[in-house]
Amino acid sequence: MAVVFRTCKSLSKNAIFTRGISSSLRLHSQKPPTPPEPLVNVDVDDKSGVAVVTLNRPPVNSLNTPLLSELKNIIKGLEDNKSRGMILTSSSETVFSAGLDLMEMYNAPKDKLSAFWTTLQSTWLALYRSSFPTVAAINGHAPAGGCLLSLSCEYRVMVGPKFSIGLNETQLGIVAPPWFVICMRDVLGHRQTEMALTSGRMFSAPEALKLGLIDAMVTNKAEAITEAQKFIAQFAKIPPLARKLTKESVRQEGIKYMEDNMIDDLQMFMDLVTQEKIQKGIGLYLASLKKK
Numbered sequence: 566m567a568v569v570f571r572t573c574k575s576l577s578k579n580a581i582f583t584r585g586i587s588s589s590l591r592l593h594s595q596k597p598p599t600p601p602e603p604l605v606n607v608d609v610d611d612k613s614g615v616a617v618v619t620l621n622r623p624p625v626n627s628l629n630t631p632l633l634s635e636l637k638n639i640i641k642g643l644e645d646n647k648s649r650g651m652i653l654t655s656s657s658e659t660v661f662s663a664g665l666d667l668m669e670m671y672n673a674p675k676d677k678l679s680a681f682w683t684t685l686q687s688t689w690l691a692l693y694r695s696s697f698p699t700v701a702a703i704n705g706h707a708p709a710g711g712c713l714l715s716l717s718c719e720y721r722v723m724v725g726p727k728f729s730i731g732l733n734e735t736q737l738g739i740v741a742p743p744w745f746v747i748c749m750r751d752v753l754g755h756r757q758t759e760m761a762l763t764s765g766r767m768f769s770a771p772e773a774l775k776l777g778l779i780d781a782m783v784t785n786k787a788e789a790i791t792e793a794q795k796f797i798a799q800f801a802k803i804p805p806l807a808r809k810l811t812k813e814s815v816r817q818e819g820i821k822y823m824e825d826n827m828i829d830d831l832q833m834f835m836d837l838v839t840q841e842k843i844q845k846g847i848g849l850y851l852a853s854l855k856k857k
């Protein structure tokens with residue numbers, strides 16, 4: 566797996582920024598400061614043109630505005646570079662993503678809350694409608710927003726059996742927005758989605774496989790990446806434009822929902838999340854996570 570520098574340069578603003586800073590600082594000081602780790606890494610394979618995109622925000626890859634923004638820029642960069650495919654995975658050994666960063670929603674000023682949700686909306690749309698094949702290599706727990714990212718890809722390979730996945734929002738006293746529901750329904754169908762979402766149930770990898778929430782279960786990350794590459798390889802001989810238009814057609818409901826309802830969806834989020842009892846609930850949940 567090789568990092569294509571030209572691609573990375575155009576993909577990660579962070580990469581250009583850190584290179585620029587460190588080379589100029591070297592003139593003035595002995596020890597250049599360590600550049601910050603990117604929140605999302607991207608490695609493009611020279612031969613296949615497939616990108617492995619790795620969420621890298623320890624400890625649990627909770628999705629905050631900067632991470633989502635970086636992910637969106639990477640997806641846009643891959644589009645511009647006519648990527649052959651993208652595999653989304655995590656640098657953590659136990660967590661794919663803990664979902665939305667609850668700190669972004671707790672006692673947050675309205676402008677930050679609004680920026681957070683609109684970044685989530687646009688990042689989701691970029692991933693959901695991406696023209697290239699997408700696979701989630703789910704190498705750890707994937708609750709809520711972590712599950713949403715997985716569902717937005719075309720194929721899911723999960724490391725099992727001990728990790729879990731699901732949309733657990735109702736357990737937290739919050740409501741999965743309609744586009745989360747559409748994503749789940751795309752994959753599970755109406756009845757199983759209703760059962761899963763109303764209970765906020767988290768599924769073990771074997772349960773998820775049985776239900777169809779994931780497509781394959783493997784025992785480690787390397788196997789997950791190999792399976793993901795195999796899925797993407799099957800599109801090598803399919804004309805990309807036909808594939809892209811077909812994907813858009815199949816996913817039209819979700820795409821249209823978001824395009825037509827961005828502002829209303831933001832309003833619903835703001836109205837719900839700023840309620841006192843919801844804030845209290847998020848605070849208690851965060852405290853329970855920290856007490857563990």
Ligand SMILES: CCCCCCCC/C=C\C=C\CC(=O)SCCNC(=O)CCNC(=O)[C@H](O)C(C)(C)COP(=O)(O)OP(=O)(O)OC[C@H]1O[C@@H](n2cnc3c(N)ncnc32)[C@H](O)[C@@H]1OP(=O)(O)O
Binds near residue numbers: 710743834
């Ligand atoms: C009708 C239409 C209405 C429309 C309205 C829309 C409203 C929708 C609003 C919100 C939607 C939200 C979706 C979400 O994604 S909410 C997030 C839900 N996530 C979770 O429930 C997962 C919580 N985390 C865990 O279960 C675990 O952390 C786990 C991922 C299993 C990993 O466990 P472990 O490895 O043991 O790690 P720790 O639990 O010890 O966590 C380490 C530290 O990370 C902090 N943490 C964990 N998760 C989050 C998070 N999501 N956000 C922020 N911080 C998180 C945790 O507190 C630990 O912190 P510290 O080290 O300081 O103790």
